[in-house]
Protein backbone atom coordinates (compact mmCIF):
# COMPACT_ATOMS: atom_id res chain seq x y z
CA UNK A 95 0.00 0.00 0.00
CA UNK A 96 1.17 3.49 -0.82
CA UNK A 97 -0.27 6.99 -0.63
CA UNK A 98 -1.43 9.15 -3.47
CA UNK A 99 0.43 12.43 -3.68
CA UNK A 100 -1.78 13.91 -6.37
CA UNK A 101 -4.22 12.82 -9.09
CA UNK A 102 -4.59 15.73 -11.49
CA UNK A 103 -7.24 15.78 -14.23
CA UNK A 104 -5.92 17.09 -17.55
CA UNK A 105 -7.65 17.61 -20.90
CA UNK A 106 -9.12 14.74 -22.97
CA UNK A 107 -9.76 12.63 -19.84
CA UNK A 108 -6.03 12.28 -19.16
CA UNK A 109 -4.87 12.17 -15.52
CA UNK A 110 -1.46 12.49 -13.91
CA UNK A 111 -1.21 10.29 -10.84
CA UNK A 112 1.68 10.51 -8.41
CA UNK A 113 2.20 7.80 -5.80
CA UNK A 114 4.63 8.47 -2.94
CA UNK A 115 7.55 6.20 -2.21
CA UNK A 116 10.93 5.15 -3.48
CA UNK A 117 10.88 3.23 -6.73
CA UNK A 118 13.46 1.97 -9.16
CA UNK A 119 12.71 0.83 -12.66
CA UNK A 120 13.97 0.73 -16.21
CA UNK A 121 12.36 2.80 -18.93
CA UNK A 122 9.46 0.97 -20.56
CA UNK A 123 8.66 -1.17 -17.52
CA UNK A 124 5.26 -1.01 -15.81
CA UNK A 125 3.63 -1.38 -12.40
CA UNK A 126 0.38 -3.10 -11.39
CA UNK A 127 -1.96 -0.70 -9.63
CA UNK A 128 -5.26 -1.14 -7.85
CA UNK A 129 -7.57 0.84 -5.63
CA UNK A 130 -9.57 -1.10 -3.06
CA UNK A 131 -13.05 -0.80 -4.57
CA UNK A 132 -15.94 -3.08 -5.39
CA UNK A 133 -15.73 -1.75 -8.94
CA UNK A 134 -12.10 -2.69 -9.46
CA UNK A 135 -11.13 -6.31 -8.94
CA UNK A 136 -7.96 -6.73 -10.99
CA UNK A 137 -4.81 -4.64 -10.96
CA UNK A 138 -4.22 -2.38 -13.95
CA UNK A 139 -0.86 -2.33 -15.72
CA UNK A 140 0.51 1.22 -15.93
CA UNK A 141 3.65 2.31 -17.74
CA UNK A 142 6.02 4.56 -15.87
CA UNK A 143 5.53 8.15 -16.96
CA UNK A 144 8.17 9.53 -14.65
CA UNK A 145 10.23 8.59 -11.61
CA UNK A 146 11.12 11.20 -9.01
CA UNK A 147 13.09 10.82 -5.79
CA UNK A 148 9.95 10.76 -3.67
CA UNK A 149 7.47 9.05 -5.94
CA UNK A 150 6.35 7.62 -9.24
CA UNK A 151 4.09 9.25 -11.80
CA UNK A 152 1.61 7.63 -14.16
CA UNK A 153 -0.27 9.16 -17.06
CA UNK A 154 -3.58 7.44 -17.78
CA UNK A 155 -6.84 8.08 -19.55
CA UNK A 156 -10.25 7.58 -17.94
CA UNK A 157 -11.75 5.10 -20.40
CA UNK A 158 -13.07 2.06 -18.55
CA UNK A 159 -14.30 0.82 -15.20
CA UNK A 160 -10.87 0.60 -13.58
CA UNK A 161 -9.59 3.97 -14.72
CA UNK A 162 -12.87 5.54 -13.59
CA UNK A 163 -12.18 4.25 -10.09
CA UNK A 164 -8.63 5.58 -10.30
CA UNK A 165 -9.87 8.96 -11.53
CA UNK A 166 -11.90 9.33 -8.31
CA UNK A 167 -8.83 8.91 -6.11
CA UNK A 168 -7.73 11.84 -3.98
CA UNK A 169 -4.49 12.99 -2.35
CA UNK A 170 -3.87 10.85 0.72
CA UNK A 171 -5.86 7.83 -0.53
CA UNK A 172 -4.24 4.43 -0.20
CA UNK A 173 -3.48 2.49 -3.33
CA UNK A 174 -1.78 -0.83 -3.90
CA UNK A 175 1.15 -0.92 -6.29
CA UNK A 176 3.61 -3.62 -7.21
CA UNK A 177 6.34 -3.98 -9.75
CA UNK A 178 8.28 -3.01 -11.74
CA UNK A 179 7.46 -5.71 -14.25
CA UNK A 180 8.30 -6.36 -17.90
CA UNK A 181 11.50 -6.08 -19.89
CA UNK A 182 11.53 -2.34 -20.67
CA UNK A 183 13.17 -0.57 -23.59
CA UNK A 184 16.68 -1.74 -24.40
CA UNK A 185 19.55 0.36 -23.03
CA UNK A 186 22.18 -1.01 -25.39
CA UNK A 187 20.98 1.05 -28.33
CA UNK A 188 22.91 3.47 -30.47
CA UNK A 189 22.55 6.44 -32.76
CA UNK A 190 19.85 9.07 -33.00
CA UNK A 191 16.41 8.35 -31.62
CA UNK A 192 12.81 9.00 -32.48
CA UNK A 193 10.20 8.29 -29.80
CA UNK A 194 6.70 8.08 -31.20
CA UNK A 195 3.57 7.92 -29.04
CA UNK A 196 -0.14 8.02 -29.72
CA UNK A 197 -2.88 8.44 -27.08
CA UNK A 198 -2.08 6.68 -23.80
CA UNK A 199 0.92 5.19 -25.59
CA UNK A 200 2.65 8.45 -24.80
CA UNK A 201 3.04 7.46 -21.15
CA UNK A 202 6.25 5.36 -21.31
CA UNK A 203 8.01 7.81 -23.63
CA UNK A 204 8.50 10.59 -21.12
CA UNK A 205 10.59 8.48 -18.77
CA UNK A 206 12.30 6.97 -21.82
CA UNK A 207 13.34 10.40 -23.09
CA UNK A 208 14.62 11.31 -19.65
CA UNK A 209 16.70 8.12 -19.39
CA UNK A 210 18.04 8.38 -22.93
CA UNK A 211 19.11 11.97 -22.30
CA UNK A 212 21.02 10.76 -19.28
CA UNK A 213 22.69 7.69 -20.78
CA UNK A 214 23.07 8.55 -24.46
CA UNK A 215 24.37 12.10 -24.15
CA UNK A 216 25.83 12.33 -27.62
CA UNK A 217 22.73 11.35 -29.53
CA UNK A 218 19.75 13.43 -30.49
CA UNK A 219 16.31 12.52 -29.21
CA UNK A 220 13.27 13.56 -31.19
CA UNK A 221 9.79 13.05 -29.78
CA UNK A 222 6.60 12.75 -31.85
CA UNK A 223 3.21 12.71 -30.15
CA UNK A 224 -0.25 12.16 -31.55
CA UNK A 225 -3.07 13.68 -29.48
CA UNK A 226 -6.70 14.73 -29.85
CA UNK A 227 -6.10 18.26 -28.56
CA UNK A 228 -3.40 20.36 -26.90
CA UNK A 229 -2.59 19.04 -23.44
CA UNK A 230 -0.77 20.40 -20.38
CA UNK A 231 1.81 17.64 -20.15
CA UNK A 232 3.26 18.05 -23.66
CA UNK A 233 5.61 20.90 -22.89
CA UNK A 234 7.54 18.92 -20.27
CA UNK A 235 8.92 16.73 -23.07
CA UNK A 236 11.03 19.76 -24.05
CA UNK A 237 13.12 19.18 -20.92
CA UNK A 238 14.73 16.15 -22.53
CA UNK A 239 13.87 16.09 -26.21
CA UNK A 240 16.00 17.92 -28.77
CA UNK A 241 12.88 18.30 -30.85
CA UNK A 242 9.20 17.88 -29.97
CA UNK A 243 6.53 17.59 -32.61
CA UNK A 244 2.88 17.14 -31.65
CA UNK A 245 0.05 16.46 -34.06
CA UNK A 246 -3.59 16.95 -33.13
CA UNK A 247 -6.24 14.68 -34.56
CA UNK A 248 -4.21 13.43 -37.54
CA UNK A 249 -1.60 10.79 -38.15
CA UNK A 250 1.66 11.57 -36.37
CA UNK A 251 3.35 9.00 -38.61
CA UNK A 252 3.08 11.46 -41.54
CA UNK A 253 5.42 13.91 -39.83
CA UNK A 254 8.43 11.75 -39.05
CA UNK A 255 11.62 12.17 -41.14
CA UNK A 256 12.43 8.47 -40.72
CA UNK A 257 15.79 8.53 -42.52
CA UNK A 258 17.28 10.64 -39.73
CA UNK A 259 17.06 7.93 -37.08
CA UNK A 260 18.94 4.81 -36.11
CA UNK A 261 16.45 3.71 -33.46
CA UNK A 262 12.72 4.25 -32.94
CA UNK A 263 10.66 3.48 -29.82
CA UNK A 264 6.92 3.53 -30.41
CA UNK A 265 3.81 2.98 -28.33
CA UNK A 266 0.18 3.56 -29.27
CA UNK A 267 -2.47 2.34 -31.70
CA UNK A 268 -1.55 -0.76 -33.67
CA UNK A 269 -2.01 1.04 -36.98
CA UNK A 270 0.52 3.67 -35.92
CA UNK A 271 3.14 1.14 -34.91
CA UNK A 272 2.53 -0.85 -38.07
CA UNK A 273 3.12 2.18 -40.29
CA UNK A 274 6.35 2.94 -38.47
CA UNK A 275 7.51 -0.64 -38.80
CA UNK A 276 7.00 -0.45 -42.55
CA UNK A 277 9.34 2.55 -42.81
CA UNK A 278 11.78 1.09 -40.32
CA UNK A 279 12.12 -2.05 -42.37
CA UNK A 280 12.70 -0.11 -45.54
CA UNK A 281 15.38 2.08 -43.96
CA UNK A 282 16.94 -0.56 -41.72
CA UNK A 283 16.05 1.26 -38.50
CA UNK A 284 15.92 -0.59 -35.16
CA UNK A 285 12.26 -0.27 -34.17
CA UNK A 286 11.00 -1.28 -30.74
CA UNK A 287 7.28 -1.28 -29.94
CA UNK A 288 5.70 -1.29 -26.50
CA UNK A 289 2.43 -3.25 -26.52
CA UNK A 290 -0.63 -2.69 -24.35
CA UNK A 291 -2.78 -5.70 -23.39
CA UNK A 292 -5.35 -6.64 -20.78
CA UNK A 293 -3.58 -8.38 -17.92
CA UNK A 294 -4.36 -10.34 -14.78
CA UNK A 295 -1.18 -11.45 -13.00
CA UNK A 296 1.26 -9.06 -14.70
CA UNK A 297 4.16 -11.39 -13.91
CA UNK A 298 3.98 -14.01 -16.64
CA UNK A 299 2.06 -16.78 -14.90
CA UNK A 300 -1.51 -16.73 -16.24
CA UNK A 301 -1.18 -16.36 -20.03
CA UNK A 302 -4.12 -14.00 -20.51
CA UNK A 303 -1.86 -11.38 -22.15
CA UNK A 304 -0.35 -13.57 -24.85
CA UNK A 305 0.46 -11.99 -28.20
CA UNK A 306 1.51 -13.67 -31.40
CA UNK A 307 5.02 -12.97 -32.66
CA UNK A 308 7.23 -14.35 -35.41
CA UNK A 309 8.80 -16.50 -32.69
CA UNK A 310 5.55 -17.94 -31.38
CA UNK A 311 3.30 -16.85 -28.51
CA UNK A 312 4.85 -14.37 -26.08
CA UNK A 313 3.60 -12.89 -22.81
CA UNK A 314 3.27 -9.12 -23.10
CA UNK A 315 3.77 -8.70 -19.35
CA UNK A 316 6.91 -10.81 -19.02
CA UNK A 317 8.56 -11.27 -22.44
CA UNK A 318 7.43 -7.70 -23.29
CA UNK A 319 5.89 -5.20 -23.17
CA UNK A 320 8.72 -4.13 -25.51
CA UNK A 321 9.28 -6.21 -28.63
CA UNK A 322 11.15 -5.71 -31.87
CA UNK A 323 8.74 -4.25 -34.41
CA UNK A 324 9.78 -6.84 -36.98
CA UNK A 325 8.75 -9.68 -34.63
CA UNK A 326 5.22 -8.30 -34.20
CA UNK A 327 4.23 -6.93 -37.62
CA UNK B 328 7.75 -32.90 10.96
CA UNK B 329 5.44 -31.48 13.55
CA UNK B 330 4.76 -27.88 12.67
CA UNK B 331 1.49 -26.10 13.27
CA UNK B 332 0.55 -26.20 9.64
CA UNK B 333 2.01 -29.34 8.18
CA UNK B 334 -0.34 -31.91 6.83
CA UNK B 335 -0.20 -35.33 5.32
CA UNK B 336 -2.20 -35.65 2.13
CA UNK B 337 -2.04 -39.06 0.40
CA UNK B 338 1.16 -39.88 2.30
CA UNK B 339 2.81 -36.75 0.91
CA UNK B 340 4.07 -34.21 3.41
CA UNK B 341 2.93 -30.67 2.78
CA UNK B 342 4.51 -27.88 4.87
CA UNK B 343 1.06 -26.37 5.02
CA UNK B 344 -2.28 -26.81 3.29
CA UNK B 345 -1.71 -23.86 0.91
CA UNK B 346 -1.23 -24.96 -2.67
CA UNK B 347 -1.21 -22.75 -5.75
CA UNK B 348 -3.89 -23.61 -8.30
CA UNK B 349 -3.35 -24.71 -11.87
CA UNK B 350 -3.11 -21.99 -14.50
CA UNK B 351 -2.55 -19.20 -12.03
CA UNK B 352 1.04 -19.90 -11.02
CA UNK B 353 2.72 -21.04 -14.24
CA UNK B 354 5.34 -23.63 -13.26
CA UNK B 355 6.41 -21.51 -10.31
CA UNK B 356 9.28 -19.63 -11.96
CA UNK B 357 7.72 -16.17 -12.10
CA UNK B 358 6.54 -16.05 -8.49
CA UNK B 359 9.87 -17.51 -7.37
CA UNK B 360 11.39 -14.21 -8.53
CA UNK B 361 8.99 -12.34 -6.26
CA UNK B 362 9.11 -14.29 -2.98
CA UNK B 363 10.33 -17.50 -1.42
CA UNK B 364 7.74 -19.91 -2.84
CA UNK B 365 9.26 -22.80 -0.90
CA UNK B 366 7.21 -21.49 2.01
CA UNK B 367 4.16 -22.87 0.20
CA UNK B 368 2.73 -26.33 0.75
CA UNK B 369 2.77 -27.02 -2.95
CA UNK B 370 2.11 -25.85 -6.44
CA UNK B 371 0.03 -27.24 -9.29
CA UNK B 372 1.43 -26.85 -12.81
CA UNK B 373 -0.37 -25.05 -15.60
CA UNK B 374 -2.75 -27.49 -17.34
CA UNK B 375 -0.76 -29.67 -19.73
CA UNK B 376 -1.94 -31.57 -22.77
CA UNK B 377 -0.28 -34.31 -24.82
CA UNK B 378 0.48 -31.90 -27.67
CA UNK B 379 1.35 -28.20 -27.43
CA UNK B 380 -1.61 -25.78 -27.60
CA UNK B 381 -1.49 -22.14 -28.66
CA UNK B 382 -4.58 -21.25 -26.68
CA UNK B 383 -7.62 -19.19 -27.61
CA UNK B 384 -7.79 -16.13 -29.87
CA UNK B 385 -9.19 -12.75 -28.90
CA UNK B 386 -9.69 -11.30 -25.43
CA UNK B 387 -8.63 -13.74 -22.74
CA UNK B 388 -9.56 -11.91 -19.55
CA UNK B 389 -12.59 -9.95 -18.40
CA UNK B 390 -13.19 -8.39 -15.03
CA UNK B 391 -16.47 -9.05 -13.23
CA UNK B 392 -17.84 -8.05 -9.83
CA UNK B 393 -15.55 -9.74 -7.31
CA UNK B 394 -14.04 -11.99 -9.90
CA UNK B 395 -12.76 -12.51 -13.39
CA UNK B 396 -13.42 -14.59 -16.47
CA UNK B 397 -10.63 -16.23 -18.44
CA UNK B 398 -10.41 -17.80 -21.85
CA UNK B 399 -6.80 -18.91 -21.98
CA UNK B 400 -7.77 -22.13 -23.72
CA UNK B 401 -5.06 -24.29 -22.16
CA UNK B 402 -2.10 -22.65 -23.86
CA UNK B 403 0.79 -24.92 -22.91
CA UNK B 404 4.03 -26.34 -24.33
CA UNK B 405 2.80 -29.96 -24.40
CA UNK B 406 3.84 -32.75 -22.06
CA UNK B 407 7.20 -33.58 -23.69
CA UNK B 408 8.53 -30.01 -23.69
CA UNK B 409 7.25 -29.66 -20.13
CA UNK B 410 9.18 -32.72 -19.03
CA UNK B 411 12.34 -31.40 -20.67
CA UNK B 412 12.18 -27.72 -19.76
CA UNK B 413 9.96 -27.18 -16.72
CA UNK B 414 9.67 -30.36 -14.67
CA UNK B 415 13.32 -30.28 -13.49
CA UNK B 416 12.71 -26.83 -12.04
CA UNK B 417 9.50 -27.90 -10.29
CA UNK B 418 11.21 -30.99 -8.90
CA UNK B 419 14.14 -28.94 -7.63
CA UNK B 420 11.83 -26.99 -5.34
CA UNK B 421 11.44 -27.99 -1.73
CA UNK B 422 7.65 -28.32 -1.91
CA UNK B 423 5.07 -30.74 -3.26
CA UNK B 424 4.55 -30.52 -7.00
CA UNK B 425 1.33 -31.60 -8.65
CA UNK B 426 1.04 -31.96 -12.42
CA UNK B 427 -2.27 -30.90 -13.96
CA UNK B 428 -3.25 -32.88 -17.06
CA UNK B 429 -5.99 -31.99 -19.54
CA UNK B 430 -7.19 -33.39 -22.81
CA UNK B 431 -9.86 -33.19 -25.46
CA UNK B 432 -10.15 -36.94 -26.03
CA UNK B 433 -9.63 -40.09 -24.02
CA UNK B 434 -6.54 -41.24 -25.88
CA UNK B 435 -4.70 -37.96 -25.29
CA UNK B 436 -5.54 -38.02 -21.60
CA UNK B 437 -4.19 -41.54 -21.21
CA UNK B 438 -1.03 -40.93 -23.21
CA UNK B 439 -0.21 -37.70 -21.37
CA UNK B 440 -0.83 -39.27 -17.97
CA UNK B 441 1.25 -42.30 -18.90
CA UNK B 442 4.18 -40.11 -19.90
CA UNK B 443 4.15 -37.96 -16.79
CA UNK B 444 3.42 -40.81 -14.40
CA UNK B 445 6.82 -42.36 -15.20
CA UNK B 446 8.61 -39.21 -14.01
CA UNK B 447 8.07 -39.74 -10.29
CA UNK B 448 5.96 -36.64 -9.86
CA UNK B 449 4.36 -36.15 -6.44
CA UNK B 450 0.82 -36.26 -7.77
CA UNK B 451 -1.26 -35.92 -10.91
CA UNK B 452 -4.31 -33.68 -10.92
CA UNK B 453 -6.61 -34.85 -13.69
CA UNK B 454 -8.46 -31.84 -15.06
CA UNK B 455 -11.77 -33.11 -16.41
CA UNK B 456 -13.35 -29.72 -15.99
CA UNK B 457 -11.81 -27.02 -18.18
CA UNK B 458 -14.58 -24.95 -19.81
CA UNK B 459 -12.20 -23.29 -22.24
CA UNK B 460 -11.65 -25.89 -24.88
CA UNK B 461 -13.94 -25.48 -27.85
CA UNK B 462 -17.45 -24.22 -27.64
CA UNK B 463 -19.37 -27.40 -28.20
CA UNK B 464 -16.93 -29.70 -26.56
CA UNK B 465 -18.41 -30.79 -23.23
CA UNK B 466 -15.73 -31.39 -20.60
CA UNK B 467 -15.45 -35.03 -19.51
CA UNK B 468 -16.38 -34.10 -15.97
CA UNK B 469 -19.91 -32.93 -16.77
CA UNK B 470 -21.41 -36.36 -17.46
CA UNK B 471 -21.21 -39.51 -15.38
CA UNK B 472 -20.38 -41.81 -18.28
CA UNK B 473 -17.46 -39.77 -19.60
CA UNK B 474 -16.14 -39.20 -16.07
CA UNK B 475 -16.16 -42.94 -15.38
CA UNK B 476 -14.48 -43.69 -18.67
CA UNK B 477 -11.61 -41.23 -18.31
CA UNK B 478 -10.86 -41.93 -14.64
CA UNK B 479 -10.92 -45.70 -15.24
CA UNK B 480 -8.54 -45.58 -18.20
CA UNK B 481 -6.18 -43.04 -16.67
CA UNK B 482 -6.04 -44.99 -13.41
CA UNK B 483 -4.69 -48.00 -15.30
CA UNK B 484 -1.57 -46.11 -16.39
CA UNK B 485 -0.98 -43.80 -13.42
CA UNK B 486 1.28 -45.20 -10.71
CA UNK B 487 1.55 -42.00 -8.66
CA UNK B 488 -1.24 -40.50 -6.50
CA UNK B 489 -4.15 -39.43 -8.71
CA UNK B 490 -6.42 -36.52 -7.83
CA UNK B 491 -9.39 -35.67 -10.06
CA UNK B 492 -10.45 -32.02 -10.41
CA UNK B 493 -14.19 -31.53 -10.67
CA UNK B 494 -16.26 -29.01 -12.56
CA UNK B 495 -18.96 -26.99 -10.78
CA UNK B 496 -20.95 -27.34 -14.00
CA UNK B 497 -21.23 -31.11 -13.48
CA UNK B 498 -24.72 -32.55 -13.80
CA UNK B 499 -24.52 -33.82 -10.21
CA UNK B 500 -21.23 -33.11 -8.53
CA UNK B 501 -21.79 -35.59 -5.72
CA UNK B 502 -22.45 -38.44 -8.16
CA UNK B 503 -19.41 -37.43 -10.19
CA UNK B 504 -17.24 -37.43 -7.07
CA UNK B 505 -18.47 -40.88 -6.10
CA UNK B 506 -17.72 -42.22 -9.56
CA UNK B 507 -14.15 -40.87 -9.32
CA UNK B 508 -13.76 -42.66 -6.00
CA UNK B 509 -15.20 -45.90 -7.40
CA UNK B 510 -12.84 -45.80 -10.35
CA UNK B 511 -9.79 -45.49 -8.17
CA UNK B 512 -9.09 -41.78 -7.74
CA UNK B 513 -6.97 -41.18 -4.63
CA UNK B 514 -8.28 -37.68 -4.00
CA UNK B 515 -10.61 -35.03 -5.36
CA UNK B 516 -10.05 -31.35 -5.95
CA UNK B 517 -12.92 -28.95 -6.50
CA UNK B 518 -13.85 -26.64 -8.05
CA UNK B 519 -12.63 -25.50 -11.44
CA UNK B 520 -14.07 -22.32 -12.97
CA UNK B 521 -17.75 -21.91 -13.81
CA UNK B 522 -18.74 -21.68 -17.45
CA UNK B 523 -19.86 -18.08 -17.84
CA UNK B 524 -20.77 -15.44 -20.42
CA UNK B 525 -20.21 -11.70 -21.01
CA UNK B 526 -21.45 -9.24 -23.62
CA UNK B 527 -20.13 -5.92 -24.89
CA UNK B 528 -23.39 -3.96 -24.97
CA UNK B 529 -22.00 -1.08 -27.06
CA UNK B 530 -20.92 -3.35 -29.86
CA UNK B 531 -23.73 -5.85 -29.23
CA UNK B 532 -21.15 -8.60 -29.38
CA UNK B 533 -19.88 -11.35 -27.15
CA UNK B 534 -16.64 -10.55 -25.32
CA UNK B 535 -14.93 -13.88 -25.88
CA UNK B 536 -14.30 -15.40 -29.30
CA UNK B 537 -14.83 -18.80 -27.75
CA UNK B 538 -18.24 -17.51 -26.50
CA UNK B 539 -18.03 -18.81 -22.93
CA UNK B 540 -15.23 -18.38 -20.42
CA UNK B 541 -14.31 -19.59 -16.93
CA UNK B 542 -15.43 -17.55 -13.92
CA UNK B 543 -13.19 -17.50 -10.83
CA UNK B 544 -12.46 -15.39 -7.78
CA UNK B 545 -14.34 -14.44 -4.58
CA UNK B 546 -17.72 -14.37 -6.37
CA UNK B 547 -17.67 -18.19 -6.64
CA UNK B 548 -16.51 -18.91 -3.10
CA UNK B 549 -19.83 -19.55 -1.35
CA UNK B 550 -20.86 -22.04 -4.04
CA UNK B 551 -17.44 -23.71 -4.04
CA UNK B 552 -17.65 -24.03 -0.27
CA UNK B 553 -21.11 -25.60 -0.47
CA UNK B 554 -19.87 -28.12 -3.03
CA UNK B 555 -16.82 -29.03 -0.97
CA UNK B 556 -19.03 -29.54 2.06
CA UNK B 557 -21.48 -31.76 0.16
CA UNK B 558 -18.81 -33.85 -1.51
CA UNK B 559 -16.74 -34.23 1.67
CA UNK B 560 -19.67 -35.96 3.33
CA UNK B 561 -20.19 -38.37 0.49
CA UNK B 562 -16.70 -39.68 -0.27
CA UNK B 563 -13.97 -41.17 1.90
CA UNK B 564 -11.00 -39.97 -0.15
CA UNK B 565 -9.40 -36.63 0.80
CA UNK B 566 -10.38 -33.34 -0.78
CA UNK B 567 -8.61 -30.17 -1.84
CA UNK B 568 -10.96 -27.19 -1.76
CA UNK B 569 -10.69 -24.53 -4.46
CA UNK B 570 -12.65 -21.44 -5.37
CA UNK B 571 -12.36 -17.77 -4.51
CA UNK B 572 -10.02 -18.05 -1.55
CA UNK B 573 -8.30 -14.73 -0.86
CA UNK B 574 -7.41 -14.80 2.86
CA UNK B 575 -6.87 -17.08 5.84
CA UNK B 576 -10.49 -16.85 6.92
CA UNK B 577 -11.52 -18.33 3.58
CA UNK B 578 -8.99 -21.13 4.07
CA UNK B 579 -10.42 -21.90 7.50
CA UNK B 580 -13.91 -22.10 6.06
CA UNK B 581 -12.86 -24.67 3.45
CA UNK B 582 -11.00 -26.74 6.04
CA UNK B 583 -13.89 -26.64 8.49
CA UNK B 584 -16.21 -27.64 5.64
CA UNK B 585 -14.17 -30.81 5.13
CA UNK B 586 -11.26 -30.05 2.79
CA UNK B 587 -7.84 -31.38 3.88
CA UNK B 588 -6.03 -28.71 1.92
CA UNK B 589 -6.85 -25.80 -0.36
CA UNK B 590 -5.72 -24.32 -3.64
CA UNK B 591 -5.46 -20.62 -4.33
CA UNK B 592 -5.79 -19.25 -7.84
CA UNK B 593 -7.10 -15.84 -8.77
CA UNK B 594 -5.99 -14.25 -5.48
CA UNK B 595 -2.39 -14.46 -6.73
CA UNK B 596 -3.29 -11.87 -9.35
CA UNK B 597 -4.53 -9.40 -6.76
CA UNK B 598 -1.50 -9.73 -4.54
CA UNK B 599 1.42 -11.80 -5.86
CA UNK B 600 2.55 -12.57 -2.31
CA UNK B 601 -0.85 -13.74 -1.10
CA UNK B 602 0.43 -17.26 -0.35
CA UNK B 603 3.07 -15.98 2.03
CA UNK B 604 0.56 -13.71 3.77
CA UNK B 605 -2.07 -16.42 4.23
CA UNK B 606 0.46 -18.86 5.69
CA UNK B 607 1.63 -16.30 8.25
CA UNK B 608 -1.96 -15.41 9.16
CA UNK B 609 -2.94 -19.08 9.55
CA UNK B 610 -0.01 -19.62 11.90
CA UNK B 611 -1.05 -16.68 14.03
CA UNK B 612 -4.62 -17.93 14.11
CA UNK B 613 -3.56 -21.36 15.34
CA UNK B 614 -1.29 -19.90 18.01
CA UNK B 615 -3.86 -17.49 19.36
CA UNK B 616 -6.53 -20.21 19.36
CA UNK B 617 -4.31 -22.80 21.01
CA UNK B 618 -4.58 -25.28 18.19
CA UNK B 619 -1.53 -27.51 17.90
CA UNK B 620 -2.04 -28.63 14.31
CA UNK B 621 -4.28 -27.38 11.56
CA UNK B 622 -5.70 -30.86 10.93
CA UNK B 623 -7.69 -30.50 14.17
CA UNK B 624 -10.19 -28.23 12.46
CA UNK B 625 -10.75 -30.27 9.31
CA UNK B 626 -14.41 -31.08 8.82
CA UNK B 627 -15.46 -29.83 12.25
CA UNK B 628 -18.56 -28.15 10.86
CA UNK B 629 -21.24 -30.50 9.62
Ligand SMILES: Cc1cc2nc3c(=O)[nH]c(=O)nc-3n(C[C@H](O)[C@H](O)[C@H](O)COP(=O)(O)O)c2cc1C
Pocket residue numbers: 300302348349350351373374375397399401427454457492518519520542543544545547569570571572590591592593594
Ligand atom coordinates in the same frame (compact mmCIF):
# COMPACT_ATOMS: atom_id res chain seq x y z
C1 LIG C 1 -6.22 -17.66 -15.78
C2 LIG C 1 -6.64 -19.00 -15.24
C3 LIG C 1 -6.16 -20.18 -15.84
C4 LIG C 1 -6.54 -21.42 -15.36
N1 LIG C 1 -6.03 -22.55 -15.93
C5 LIG C 1 -6.34 -23.78 -15.43
C6 LIG C 1 -5.76 -24.97 -15.95
O1 LIG C 1 -4.93 -24.93 -16.87
N2 LIG C 1 -6.12 -26.16 -15.41
C7 LIG C 1 -7.01 -26.24 -14.38
O2 LIG C 1 -7.29 -27.35 -13.90
N3 LIG C 1 -7.56 -25.14 -13.84
C8 LIG C 1 -7.26 -23.91 -14.35
N4 LIG C 1 -7.82 -22.78 -13.78
C9 LIG C 1 -8.77 -22.91 -12.67
C10 LIG C 1 -8.09 -22.68 -11.32
O3 LIG C 1 -7.09 -23.63 -11.08
C11 LIG C 1 -9.13 -22.73 -10.17
O4 LIG C 1 -9.72 -24.01 -10.15
C12 LIG C 1 -10.22 -21.69 -10.33
O5 LIG C 1 -9.69 -20.48 -10.81
C13 LIG C 1 -10.98 -21.41 -9.03
O6 LIG C 1 -10.14 -20.95 -8.00
P1 LIG C 1 -9.88 -19.37 -7.67
O7 LIG C 1 -11.22 -18.73 -7.53
O8 LIG C 1 -9.04 -19.37 -6.44
O9 LIG C 1 -9.15 -18.83 -8.87
C14 LIG C 1 -7.44 -21.51 -14.26
C15 LIG C 1 -7.92 -20.34 -13.68
C16 LIG C 1 -7.54 -19.08 -14.14
C17 LIG C 1 -8.07 -17.86 -13.47
Ligand code: FES
Pocket residue numbers: 292293294295296297298299300301302303304313314315316
Ligand atom coordinates in the same frame (compact mmCIF):
# COMPACT_ATOMS: atom_id res chain seq x y z
S1 FES D 1 -0.89 -10.98 -17.34
FE1 FES D 1 -0.58 -12.99 -16.61
S2 FES D 1 0.88 -13.77 -18.04
FE2 FES D 1 0.72 -11.69 -18.59
